[in-house]
Amino acid sequence: MNESGPAIRVRKLRKSYGGVAAVRGIDLEVAPGEIFAMLGPNGAGKTTTVEILEGYRDRDDGEVRVLGTDPGRAGRSWRARIGIVLQGAADQPELTVAELVGHFASFYPSPRRPAEVIDLVGLTGKASARVRTLSGGQERRLDVALGLVGSPDLLFLDEPTTGFDPGARRDFWAVIRALSGSGVTVLLTTHYLDEAAALADRVAVLSDGVIVAEGSPAELGGRAAGQAVVSWQEFGGTRSERTTEPALLVTSLVSRFGGEVPGLTVSRPSLEDIYLELIGGRP
Numbered sequence: 001m002n003e004s005g006p007a008i009r010v011r012k013l014r015k016s017y018g019g020v021a022a023v024r025g026i027d028l029e030v031a032p033g034e035i036f037a038m039l040g041p042n043g044a045g046k047t048t049t050v051e052i053l054e055g056y057r058d059r060d061d062g063e064v065r066v067l068g069t070d071p072g073r074a075g076r077s078w079r080a081r082i083g084i085v086l087q088g089a090a091d092q093p094e095l096t097v098a099e100l101v102g103h104f105a106s107f108y109p110s111p112r113r114p115a116e117v118i119d120l121v122g123l124t125g126k127a128s129a130r131v132r133t134l135s136g137g138q139e140r141r142l143d144v145a146l147g148l149v150g151s152p153d154l155l156f157l158d159e160p161t162t163g164f165d166p167g168a169r170r171d172f173w174a175v176i177r178a179l180s181g182s183g184v185t186v187l188l189t190t191h192y193l194d195e196a197a198a199l200a201d202r203v204a205v206l207s208d209g210v211i212v213a214e215g216s217p218a219e220l221g222g223r224a225a226g227q228a229v230v231s232w233q234e235f236g237g238t239r240s241e242r243t244t245e246p247a248l249l250v251t252s253l254v255s256r257f258g259g260e261v262p263g264l265t266v267s268r269p270s271l272e273d274i275y276l277e278l279i280g281g282r283p
């Protein structure tokens with residue numbers, strides 16, 4: 001195992017289901033301790049990619065290393081270093097939170113203390129509660145606790161906050177940041193731009209099986225800040241142009257109109273506009 005290398009390294013990954021090309025040549029690199037988000041609409045290929053990285057799905061082509069090992073050939077000691085947060089992992093309604101986390105801990109060679117994990121996900125007051133009495137958001141926290149109790153070096157989170165209320169999402173983000181602060185690498189998939197922007201060190205935007213943009217949230221936001229849309233009225237309708245030099249365009253419009261430009265507006269696209277454009281422009 002190459003412990004000094006990236007936590008995840010993917011080159012030219014491909015996967016088709018029959019005639020459907022789900023992943024069409026993806027390159028990825030995630031550094032140890034990083035929070036990396038894969039953002040994209042339904043069917044973009046996020047789950048397929050994550051399942052290949054987890055060792056649960058075969059690939060057709062490409063190179064994959066997760067913690068220095070090919071997940072397609074990895075053994076138990078590798079698996080013990082991977083945490084997977086599944087929705088509804090806690091399907092033991094009559095056990096208490098502490099019992100269930102303790103039970104999962106017994107599967108691993110060097111687990112975290114169950115009480116510490118329960119604290120970390122903010123379920124301290126619910127340790128003695130039966131699983132069936134938890135709210136939806138508390139159940140998801142329990143799912144995270146079960147993914148963490150094996151003391152993984154790398155945690156996979158698939159759409160972790162779907163169905164959360166806004167306060168619960170913020171609390172959950174704080175849990176993930178704390179984990180990352182303790183050195184755990186996190187790879188999450190999400191449909192939510194705000195989640196990726198708030199949480200991730202780096203984001204890959206997937207659309208139709210390819211990565212259409214990658215960078216820190218600030219870099220992706222910089223794409224938005226670098227462009228402006230200038231609109232005005234002319235020939236009985238609205239005309240607009242996208243430009244990185246709005247002042248130059250406005251100056252030329254002013255000289256063309258000989259003064260005031262009818263209906264002139266200059267606006268900056270938001271990060272969301274850029275995202276929608278990225279995923280809308282599918283090849």
Ligand code: ATP
Pocket residue numbers: 017020021022040041042043044045046047048049191
């Ligand atoms: P979502 O956000 O909806 O979970 P996703 O980005 O995770 O989507 P995938 O689940 O990886 O996307 O699906 C990518 C493509 O592969 C889709 O067109 C999907 O229909 C197809 N696909 C996924 N799993 C299978 C399967 N087991 N058999 C056939 N096609 C599949």
